[in-house]
Amino acid sequence: MGLTKQYLRYVASAVFGLIGSQKGNIVFVTLRGEKGRYVAVPACEHVFIWDLRKGEKILILQGLKQEVTCLCPSPDGLHLAVGYEDGSIRIFSLLSGEGNVTFNGHKAAITSLKYDQLGGRLASGSKDTDTIVWDVINESGLYRLKGHKDAITQALFLREKNLLVTSGKDTMVKWWDLDTQHCFKTMVGHRTEVWGLVLVSEDKRLITGASDSELRAWDIAYLQEVEDVEEPEPKKSKASSPGIQDTHEPEEGTPETDETPEDRILTCRKAGSIMREGRDRVVNLAVDRTGRILACHGTDSVLEVFCILSKAEVQKKMDKKMKKARKKAKLNSSRGEEEDLEVNVEMTLQDEIQRVTNIKTSAKIKSFDLIHSPQGELKAVFLLQNNLVESYSLHPSAPAPQPVRTSRITIGGHRSDVRTLSFSSDNIAVLSAAADSVKIWNRATLQCIRTMTCEYALCSFFVPGDRNHIFLNSSPMLLFKNVSIIKYFLIAMSLAFQRGFVTGGADKSVKFWDFELVKDENSTQKRLSVKQTRTLQLDEDVLCVSYSPNQKLLAVSLLDCKVMVPVISSNVKIWGLDFGDCHKSLFAHDDSVMYLQFVPKSHLFFTAGKDHKIKQWDADKFEHIQTLEGHHQEIWCLAVSPSGDYVVSSSHDKSLRLWERTREPLILEEEREMQREAEYEESVAKEDQPVVPGETQGDNYFTGKKTIETVKAAERIMEAVELYREETAKRKEHKAICKAAGKEVPLPVNPILMAYGNISVSRASTSSSLLEESLLVLPFSYVPDILKLFNEFIQLGSDIELLCRCLFFLLRIHFGQITSNQMLVPVIEKLKETTISKVSQVRDVIGFNMAGLEYLKRECEAKSEVMFFADATSQLEEKKRKRKKREKLILTYT
DSSP: OOOSSOEEEEEEEEEESOSOOSSSOOEEEEETTEEEEEEEEEETTEEEEEETTTTEEEEEEOOOSSOEEEEEEOTTSSEEEEEETTSEEEEEETTTOOEEEEEEOOSSOEEEEEEOSSSSEEEEEETTSEEEEEETTTTEEEEEEEOOSSOEEEEEEOSSSSEEEEEETTSOEEEEETTTTEEEEEEOOOSSOOOEEEEETTTTEEEEEOSSSEEEEEEEEEHHHHHTSOTHHHHHHHTSOHHHHHTOOGGGSSOEEESOGGGOOEEEEEEEEEEOSOOSOOSEEEEOTTSOEEEEEOSSSEEEEEEEOOHHHHHHHHHHHHHHHHHHHHHHOSOTTOOOOOOOOOOOHHHHEEEEEEEEOSSOEEEEEEEEOTTSOEEEEEEETTTEEEEEEEOTTSSSOOOEEEEEEOTTSOSSOOOEEEEOTTSOEEEEEOSSEEEEEETTTOOEEEEEEOSOEEEEEEOTTSSOEEEEESSSOEEESSOEEEOSOEEEEEEETTTEEEEEETTSEEEEEEEEEEEOTTSSSEEEEEEEEEEEEOSSOEEEEEEOTTSSOEEEEESSHHHHHHHHSSEEEEEOTTTOOEEEEEEOOSSOEEEEEEOTTSSEEEEEETTSEEEEEETTTTEEEEEEEOOSSOEEEEEEOTTSSEEEEEETTSOEEEEEEEEEEEOHHHHHHHHHHHHHHHHHHHSOOOOOTTOOTTOOOOSOOOOHHHHHHHHHHHHHHHHHHHHHHHHHHHHHHHHHHTSOOOOOOOHHHHHTTSOOTTOOOOOGGGHHHHHHHSOGGGHHHHHHHHHHHHHHTSSHHHHHHHHHHHHHHTHHHHHHOGGGHHHHHHHHHHHHHHHHHHHHHHHHHHHHHHHHHHHHHHHHTOOOTHHHHHHHHHHHHHHHHHHHHHHHHO
């Protein structure tokens, strides 16, 4: 195709007008050594880091295409795990903002992410009912846990035990032994979906939240600890809390089903229930990192806060309760002189978990996070349903704690969907209006420079000169810079060149207005106003009006069956103004077309639809030029700048997106080819996953997933192996030539290897997280060469751990073919010898290094005379306490 008509490509420039998306959760993150100041919120496919103190966006973690559904910070505060709607997981560095690690294993959206105590493992739950445990350090999957019948809602590691507990919408809570990767206990005591669970009291108690107003508490007893003590001891431990035992319901006496008695690792006994004030389901249930504060909320705007008392506090409370009961018994007894009265006080769950207060937010809560400072202050941050972030603080130890709102991030977005957009004549300012406010944005900085209150706005534009603007709302009034000038229900309007505008509404009329200057009573200067010049009465309600560029024609859309079709259908009809005939009907979108606008001074136009897409068309050739994808929900409106260089769009996902025209030419054939490649890449992920020998189709216990990245990685490995074969054959020929010639002949260098800096012919770069899946896709014909290369590299001592990982994986999936191939027997024997020796060397080096670190630790302790880790803090506290006691004694004597 000749470039007779060039199109320029539009690309995504920025996302603004969004504070936080609704599908993900908000979390506190540590930046610059400060805790409780910065929060991470999902923002469509990105993650925004907000400064609560300044209300500013300080960092953006760039995503790809899919929407963020889950966030989880690492225990060290240096990384943030992000789960996406397509089942992928990325780990970002909060120092650099880059995501270098990607895990692909789930087939549906991620619903839960949780690190273990050290941050070396990550458990992910998904809507595909699977739980996968990932090795963060090695960037690989450890194992897939299958057992739930519905979406996973929460997954938690135990601190001291190598156990995992998960909950799901199938009403089940499952306990997993990670040493053997099997479920050894299933709790079936819930009648509805389990939406959340937390571990408190040093992992000795489990609290679950379901679809009712009851928080169930379960006491956990580890049987391995019970077996080490004498026989009567378990009976004492079971009867140590008579109040808890009495609250145990008979029908839920065995709320779990064990696989076999010898596989039992722990027991769960229902300890009681905590009644919530809310009557709807538990949306989020969480505990702070100290394990002292428990909080939950439902579908309303109230967060209920509880305090989990320590053993000393519970004992103190029980002593007071016992003293009060004895005093009451003495008063009620006829023999008041008797001192040996038997009084039994039962400890209930309410004695151990105390209600603190409720935090009422300004809108419905979507998610929250807690942080408890060492000074005793509790900070809570909320992501609300109306695109808002609020933070509160309270002191739980106070007699009557009252939550105080400390910050609020509001200026960065609207509280509801934006229904109208417009550009200023100089392409600098963007106007957006929603149900509650009108905002003016600077296009270059994407900062909100002005906010004004209004009612539900439907359409708007800047008045010539850009100093004033007009917008229509759903109430019966037209506002001109916050001045009401006429009262009727207006739906649409169009600007006439420099002199006025036209409006249409539900009163079945079209009215024409002109600008005029009138005297202001409060000032000597004149102000701009409007006056009505004429009225066009029609038979139906007016839906839309538009002027032609020469201002001689006016198009009006009416609420009529014939004209109503293009308004709600997915077609776009192009009409000729000469005879009023339809030139072409284009199938534009998969759902209803919501907006259409021409690029100024051209016959190119944009359409926006409910299928989350924006498309550009050529009205002369009736061709589709390109598709702009980025929004995750229905698109309501768009605006094209007067120069045509910028397009801004709004969607139901609360985001405003700016698209910029580049200087890159767009060829239609290349665009179609790119679309076909994108469709192929999507189809690769939907294909059946490769089956490991011994498994059946569909029962995949492998942690990876076949994606276009794994296919490309396997192709790179195959290309490297083929290049290795060619270079090996060339080197043999070169030796023969040198031998025949009797002198050294220069070896020709492969241009591919020269381009990579003369690297080895057997190197192929593949991401660590894609290794297993890439090797699984690899044909067996390449495996013998790879095993020979592994032997050479292991002998050289390079990347022993990585090579052993690949070697063991290949031996596992191709065990039958490798053992039956006699040609591979010597290769396997050599691999056995070299692997054992080199692994022993690596083990010795690691052991030597660990011994050296232990020695340095002891030397540091001896020099500074301070114990490391937790002992240092406790000793310092003890010294301070003794010094204060001595000072008090000295003051008393003096």
